[in-house]
Amino acid sequence: MWRALAVFVACFAGGAPAQERLLPLSELRSGVTFAGANVRAMQADDLANPGMLWVERGETLWNRSAASSGKACASCHGAAQTSMRGVAAHYPKYVGDASAVLDLEARINDCRTRRQQVPALARESEDLLALSAFVAYQSRGAPLAVSVDGAARAAFDRGREFYFQRHGQMNIACTQCHDQNWGKRLLAETISQGNPTAFPGYRLEWQSLGSLQRRLRACLFGIRAEMPAPGAPELTDLELYLAWRAQGLPLEAPGVRR
Amino acid sequence: MRIPDRRLSRRRALLAGGALAIAPWLPARADDRDIANIAALAAFLAGRRPRWERMRLDLPGLADNGQAVPMKIVVDGPFAPGPYVKAIRLFSQRNPVPEMATFEFPVAVERVEVDSRIRLAGTQRIVAVATMSDEALFAAGADVVVTIDACMDGT
Amino acid sequence: MPDARISVPQEAPRGKPFEVRILIRHPMETGYRTDDTGKPIPRNVVTMLTCRYNGETVFSARLSPGIAANPYLRFFVTARESGELAFDWVDDRGVRGSERATVTVV
Numbered sequence: 155m156w157r158a159l160a161v162f163v164a165c166f167a168g169g170a171p172a173q174e175r176l177l178p179l180s181e182l183r184s185g186v187t188f189a190g191a192n193v194r195a196m197q198a199d200d201l202a203n204p205g206m207l208w209v210e211r212g213e214t215l216w217n218r219s220a221a222s223s224g225k226a227c228a229s230c231h232g233a234a235q236t237s238m239r240g241v242a243a244h245y246p247k248y249v250g251d252a253s254a255v256l257d258l259e260a261r262i263n264d265c266r267t268r269r270q271q272v273p274a275l276a277r278e279s280e281d282l283l284a285l286s287a288f289v290a291y292q293s294r295g296a297p298l299a300v301s302v303d304g305a306a307r308a309a310f311d312r313g314r315e316f317y318f319q320r321h322g323q324m325n326i327a328c329t330q331c332h333d334q335n336w337g338k339r340l341l342a343e344t345i346s347q348g349n350p351t352a353f354p355g356y357r358l359e360w361q362s363l364g365s366l367q368r369r370l371r372a373c374l375f376g377i378r379a380e381m382p383a384p385g386a387p388e389l390t391d392l393e394l395y396l397a398w399r400a401q402g403l404p405l406e407a408p409g410v411r412r
Numbered sequence: 413m414r415i416p417d418r419r420l421s422r423r424r425a426l427l428a429g430g431a432l433a434i435a436p437w438l439p440a441r442a443d444d445r446d447i448a449n450i451a452a453l454a455a456f457l458a459g460r461r462p463r464w465e466r467m468r469l470d471l472p473g474l475a476d477n478g479q480a481v482p483m484k485i486v487v488d489g490p491f492a493p494g495p496y497v498k499a500i501r502l503f504s505q506r507n508p509v510p511e512m513a514t515f516e517f518p519v520a521v522e523r524v525e526v527d528s529r530i531r532l533a534g535t536q537r538i539v540a541v542a543t544m545s546d547e548a549l550f551a552a553g554a555d556v557v558v559t560i561d562a563c564m565d566g567t
Numbered sequence: 568m569p570d571a572r573i574s575v576p577q578e579a580p581r582g583k584p585f586e587v588r589i590l591i592r593h594p595m596e597t598g599y600r601t602d603d604t605g606k607p608i609p610r611n612v613v614t615m616l617t618c619r620y621n622g623e624t625v626f627s628a629r630l631s632p633g634i635a636a637n638p639y640l641r642f643f644v645t646a647r648e649s650g651e652l653a654f655d656w657v658d659d660r661g662v663r664g665s666e667r668a669t670v671t672v673v
Binding site for chain 3: 479480481502504507508509511512513514515516517518519520521522523524525526527528529530531532
């Protein structure tokens with residue numbers, strides 16, 4: 155607890171070492187370890203995992219040439235199994251062409267508009283979910299490894315601040331549940347560490363695959379805070395912080411959660 | 413430490429025998445109450461009473477989420493050369509649509525297992541009924557507790 | 568675009584049951600939900616799925632809103648002759664889906 159306080163204070167004193175995590179790698183646990191046996195079994199079984207339906211759809215979209223430009227993702231990137239291997243584990247990431255930190259979905263849209271000359275896909279649209287699930291699937295098993303230095307530093311700092319700040323009617327900060335009370339019960343559920351490794355993932359409550367941003371918005375709704383719009387920069391900032399906090403944990407996409 | 417004597421004593425044997433003797437006259441097993449509690453089940457049975465044996469309905473006691481609850485139905489064989497399972501029906505005590513599913517086997521199969529994921533509108537009892545090729549009925553029931561999410565999801 | 572994922576063994580011993588698994592992409596909309604404006608979302612579920620083995624129906628499932636979204640089914644079929652398993656399904660709107668798989672009986 156004192157360690158937490160020290161890091162918390164150091165964060166706002168500026169000049170805090172970015173490498174100091176509250177939960178070191180040895181203590182990090184994926185959300186799947188807090189899930190019940192049935193949810194774990196569903197994630198482990200590629201045939202029963204509903205998220206794989208989006209992965210399959212994503213593969214079709216990856217190979218589909220746009221009518222306007224005649225280009226498919228595959229035209230430049232070839233087989234995703236090769237070109238996208240391990241890529242999603244490095245997102246969110248600062249992308250020079252866009253002069254911004256982009257998460258996987260934003261990067262796909264950036265590619266579409268800038269290089270494929272097709273319109274961007276709406277957040278949480280079936281096609282964007284399918285493409286991001288397919289790309290993320292190529293990094294399944296890869297440890298999260300994001301860069302938070304240089305041009306990404308400002309977004310990282312904002313994300314970290316958001317995480318430690320109280321929000322909503324319940325006036326709770328993410329750290330209070332996910333650093334200080336993980337493992338404890340909240341009604342019938344066990345509080346996880348809030349690691350993002352399952353996403354894009356299938357949430358039983360959604361009856362659909364969804365993005366990490368959707369899960370973060372749901373969390374904010376849960377503490378009765380105003381939800382940023384999908385794609386809002388504060389969500390990307392938070393994604394970056396969470397990815398840094400979870401680095402070393404393998405990506406599970408498409409995960410299954412309750 | 414005293415180790416309990418588990419041999420069947422004469423007293424116990426007499427009690428067990430007595431219980432077996434009067435069992436058919438005891439009040440109906442709890443499972444028969446399902447027929448009274450689930451109208452759709454009573455309608456299907458139309459006065460027939462299934463045997464509450466030979467069939468397994470596996471459902472978690474506590475569902476992770478009522479939207480998708482893993483379910484397994486097993487009817488124990490062997491079947492050939494005798495009657496085989498023709499159909500399995502699934503009934504819900506609380507869902508708006510109480511007839512949840514009907515699985516039909518027009519061709520006999522030695523391994524009768526059906527897995528799926530069901531949707532439950534709250535804590536309730538589920539009953540599965542198997543109809544054999546000679547019209548005999550077997551049934552099994554299970555209770556599932558469905559809780560609300562700890563944190564509401566407004567997305 | 569793929570509508571379903573199927574798992575069938577490549578080879579099955581003659582006379583013995585083999586496992587069939589299918590996962591269908593479908594919202595199984597119950598008809599009891601409302602959208603953000605309060606308007607009811609109409610019911611649309613897969614009502615019937617059949618599995619035909621070399622043309623003969625070996626399994627069928629009549630479903631309802633009581634089956635979860637993206638319905639998953641696992642069942643067994645007796646291996647007789649090598650051939651094709653044909654899965655066909657239809658929903659409340661009359662939209663049909665189908666997938667095929669082959670099995671070699673040894």
